[in-house]
Amino acid sequence: MPTTRCSAQDLLAWRQSLLMQGGRAVDFDWLLMMRGDLGWAAMQKLRILPESTVHLAASLHDLELLWHRHVTEHVPLQHLVGRCPWRDVELQVSPAALIPRQETELLIDLALQCLKPSESEALPQAGVWADLGTGSGALAVALARSLPGWEGHAVDLSAEALELARANLRSLAPSPCWTLHQGSWWEPLEPWWGTVHLVVSNPPYIPRVQVQGLEPVVRDHEPHLALSGGDDGLDCCRALISGAPRALAPGGWLLLEHHHDQSEAVLVLLRDAGLEAVQARPDLQGVMRFALARRPLRR
Ligand SMILES: C[S@@+](CC[C@H](N)C(=O)[O-])C[C@H]1O[C@@H](n2cnc3c(N)ncnc32)[C@H](O)[C@@H]1O
8 A cells, every 4th residue: 555754744734725725623533543553642743843754654645645635525535534532432323324423432432431330340241232223233242342241232224334334244243243234213013112221322313404404524425314303303212112112121211312412302302201310411512412211210
């Protein structure tokens, strides 16, 4: 593969000239890291030691072509490099599924906290988890790695997304503790209804009319099946919550990600479904983006 060797100041001047075409510096530096293998520390060194020599794992020409496609056709950089760092892994990504978002990483921390409310407790050794609307398989990969003794189920309506999830699970969580299912939300898990201890879902939650107003990098390149949540954005949350009391095991947890302005509505849906310990949780900006609840132990 062609590589590049040049001075730090030449690289910075080249970077500046490409940023004049458009796009964000933070995205350009992400491309340098993911395709050029130029880490954060090396990036800082460019400015401190402008005379130093830099090695990139790609040619400047290749990087220019990728940046040009990103700026002119709004192709997500993750699609151009085919990979995306997420939690402690690097996932394969493609137009078949949503690019996993950083905020969704928190859903895993929240889920593990539900299973292990205090530091002194251990995670349960066995159980059943499900990731409904798995997309690239990001959440399923994280659960399979965190809960190795558990049985896992990842569901999606999209066959293409499931193929991507399969590739990620095979390479990042190779133990045979997970199964993929094509179908709608709880429906393919009917044989397991009443036995699922932990369910995570980042469903499509954008109100239909807002989808057309999204940035082209999202609207034109990510599957609309992963984005639109119906007229008010809550159709998928309603389906997930209404099935939860039957499908969860007694005491089992449901954790959902939702849009920035849906917290109250989702909490009401969870309470109305008869779930208990209903709580909202914020993202790193302090915005309530997650909701959790559990099935009561006794009815
Ligand atoms: C917002 S994406 C989330 C993907 C992945 N979990 C993540 O966090 O990156 C929502 C996913 O739900 C899937 N989906 C949409 N409708 C569905 C349905 N009725 N049943 C199952 N999955 C569905 C989409 O195909 C998409 O992969």
